[in-house]
Amino acid sequence: xxxxxxxxxxxxxxxxxxxxxxxxxxxxxxxxxxxxxxxxxxxxxxxxxxxxxxxxxxxxxxxxxxxxxxxxxxxxxxxxxxxxxxxxxxxxxxxxxxxxxx
Numbered sequence: 001x002x003x004x005x006x007x008x009x010x011x012x013x014x015x016x017x018x019x020x021x022x023x024x025x026x027x028x029x030x031x032x033x034x035x036x037x038x039x040x041x042x043x044x045x046x047x048x049x050x051x052x053x054x055x056x057x058x059x060x061x062x063x064x065x066x067x068x069x070x071x072x073x074x075x076x077x078x079x080x081x082x083x084x085x086x087x088x089x090x091x092x093x094x095x096x097x098x099x100x101x102x
Contacts, residue, residue, distance in 0.1 A: 009080035012073070018088050024097065030076040031083055031091060035098060040068045047071050049097045057093065059086045 010018070019026060024033045037043040047063050050073060054060045062074040075091055077084035 003081070004072050009084055015083055019089045022091070024091050026083070027074075029082045030074050031087055032072060032074045033091070033094075034066075034070055034072045037069050037071060040065075041071045042069050046097070050094055051098060054090060057086070057090050059090050061090065 013052050015026065018032065024031045026032075034101070035046060043065055047065060050061070052062055059075075059077075064072040064074070066072055073091075073094060075084065075087040077086055080083075
């Protein structure tokens with residue numbers, strides 16, 4: 001069964017270019033970023049906005065609430081065993097969510 005076009009695993013050069021400009025970091029077969037919000041309520045609201053964006057994209061990250069005001073997002077594409085365009089697309093959307101709230 002063929003994967004959707006945006007779930008094709010990225011090659012190393014493409015991944016390096018896409019991550020160079022942002023705050024997302026590679027961690028093995030994932031990309032991850034921590035966001036510090038204003039208190040627990042702000043962290044929960046942001047996590048819920050991320051969940052809504054993930055549902056809309058049909059691409060679901062691991063969302064961790066840490067130290068009451070930090071949200072850590074971990075993205076990977078399980079079907080490819082690595083990082084795909086779908087991860088990068090959702091990472092960009094998550095960044096937009098943060099910028100819209102600032």
